[in-house]
């Protein structure tokens with residue numbers, strides 16, 4: 001019970017008081033991520049149980065929250081004043097167990113109250129105050145949705161969103177798939193796309209480029225695109241059911257993205273999406289790759305493959321301040 005109370009209040013300052021031999025204070029300005037913090041709490045609880053020191057949790061801590069979240073950004077995008085974007089990692093949230101830290105998905109079995117707290121903490125940390133983050137029920141297809149409704153929080157079944165609304169942030173949830181963020185600075189438009197191997201196969205990135213043209217009359221060279229942390233060719237081993245359709249659809253474009261090592265096939269999904277975007281007309285110097293392989297960097301990112309399906313989702317987001 002005490003442990004549960006502590007676990008839900010671990011951000012901040014705790015105080016213990018020993019009553020039999022004068023006051024004794026133990027203050028913990030907890031600044032670590034939740035995994036680390038839980039270890040501290042477990043140790044503290046054991047020590048206190050052993051010596052029967054009554055424990056008082058300070059309900060209104062002086063330090064509300066110090067979050068060590070990681071937010072990867074495209075350095076050159078800082079020149080677009082008013083653009084907010086980031087590829088968040090898993091560090092810094094309040095989820096525990098297989099979802100430990102900053103899980104933002106309600107669909108993976110995590111406690112929805114904690115997920116909602118994570119989303120709030122993350123919004124504050126990145127500077128989204130009154131704005132909304134719109135997400136989708138990602139289904140590994142190529143359906144793109146235009147977000148116009150100012151109250152919408154979820155776009156339904158889709159794998160990409162585009163908007164011209166200010167203070168509306170498009171969010172993609174991933175744990176190995178490629179999060180792709182698009183910006184058209186001259187018209188202040190953004191898009192966010194989810195591309196796993198199926199989304200890559202159906203060309204969702206290329207379709208997004210075409211949507212900018214058909215809907216907003218923007219050319220591919222008006223776009224800047226960033227591909228975030230996702231499983232790399234070091235770890236993404238696949239079978240023929242993946243490589244054959246990819247090669248059939250994308251032909252020569254797959255040459256640098258599909259490798260065979262010791263009879264096993266590996267796909268570089270980010271590279272393939274980058275080459276598809278390049279072939280769609282986005283200039284090479286306007287394409288960015290941000291962050292490592294999620295399966296190699298599991299302390300920093302959720303990886304579906306590495307964690308054998310039971311894990312959280314990190315969020316990548318983009319939008320313009322009001």
Ligand SMILES: [Zn+2]
Nearest residue numbers: 234235293296
């Ligand atoms: Zn890897």
